[in-house]
Amino acid sequence: MIFRLGDGVEDILHKALPKAFVVTNGPEQIGGKFISGHVRWHADDLLYWDDCYRLAEYKSANSRRFNRLKKLGSYKQWDNGYWCQIQGYMGAINEQHDYDVEECVVIVVNKNDCEIYEEIVPFEKAAYEEIMERAEWLVKLESPPPPTMTASDYRVKNFMDEDDQGVYLGHLTPKQINCRNCRFSRRDFNDDDLKRGRWGCKKHRKVLTFDEQKAGCNDHEWIPELVPATLIDEDEMIYQRDDEQFQNGPDHIPSDRMAWLCRNGWVQDEALEIAEAFSGKVEIL
Numbered sequence: 001m002i003f004r005l006g007d008g009v010e011d012i013l014h015k016a017l018p019k020a021f022v023v024t025n026g027p028e029q030i031g032g033k034f035i036s037g038h039v040r041w042h043a044d045d046l047l048y049w050d051d052c053y054r055l056a057e058y059k060s061a062n063s064r065r066f067n068r069l070k071k072l073g074s075y076k077q078w079d080n081g082y083w084c085q086i087q088g089y090m091g092a093i094n095e096q097h098d099y100d101v102e103e104c105v106v107i108v109v110n111k112n113d114c115e116i117y118e119e120i121v122p123f124e125k126a127a128y129e130e131i132m133e134r135a136e137w138l139v140k141l142e143s144p145p146p147p148t149m150t151a152s153d154y155r156v157k158n159f160m161d162e163d164d165q166g167v168y169l170g171h172l173t174p175k176q177i178n179c180r181n182c183r184f185s186r187r188d189f190n191d192d193d194l195k196r197g198r199w200g201c202k203k204h205r206k207v208l209t210f211d212e213q214k215a216g217c218n219d220h221e222w223i224p225e226l227v228p229a230t231l232i233d234e235d236e237m238i239y240q241r242d243d244e245q246f247q248n249g250p251d252h253i254p255s256d257r258m259a260w261l262c263r264n265g266w267v268q269d270e271a272l273e274i275a276e277a278f279s280g281k282v283e284i285l
């Protein structure tokens with residue numbers, strides 16, 4: 001019940017607003033794309049009264065988080081990530097939709113008893129520019145950055161399952177291969193007009209459809225930062241793990257096999273032997 005209210009809170013608040021104030025016509029009515037379509041955004045609502053455009057942002061929180069917000073009295077101190085999100089939306093609306101949004105009406109609902117917290121957060125152009133620079137830096141990275149949280153961080157413990165923790169902390173490869181975790185894939189940054197967020201394959205020299213990206217192919221090789229070992233030969237993709245060296249690739253240890261091995265103490269077990277005997281694959285669910 002608590003989660004259902006969390007999901008529906010945007011719709012409930014949008015419907016409760018006096019219609020005379022609402023410029024947009026429902027959630028997801030105002031949005032856009034940046035950096036050849038690799039960054040997409042959608043704001044909750046755009047409001048207008050007293051000669052001022054205002055973004056509206058709706059959130060929900062459990063009692064513990066909600067009470068902390070009330071005590072702090074500051075959306076920014078409560079959750080800097082959420083604060084950056086609304087700065088990003090306000091700047092993006094001004095830049096891409098020709099409005100002049102000056103502030104954001106933040107409404108947070110306590111999921112346990114429907115108490116409401118409201119705050120007006122002013123737009124900070126310098127913060128927006130910094131956020132956009134950071135977004136561009138992130139999108140242009142060719143490999144995942146090293147983890148910034150430790151295993152004991154509450155976000156790692158509470159919001160990631162055991163397998164995701166292993167991947168995030170660098171102990172496991174992802175479970176399944178796809179083009180986005182293959183070292184041959186690249187984002188296309190030359191699509192500024194249509195902004196389709198396209199990806200391509202350096203090995204097969206082609207643009208990849210979304211379905212192709214999800215499927216990957218037999219030539220997949222892991223992005224080295226996703227392999228729980230040290231890359232010691234970049235040409236041959238040879239890794240060192242403890243006293244052992246191994247090579248990733250379709251003619252050596254294929255990527256899907258490596259995902260199985262690293263979850264299995266690096267032991268070639270019966271499942272792998274059967275898969276090999278029947279030219280099949282093992283799939284991690």
Ligand code: SF4
Pocket residue numbers: 178179182183184185200201202203204213216217218219220221
């Ligand atoms: S080699 Fe295969 S898995 Fe890798 S990016 Fe190209 S198509 Fe995708």
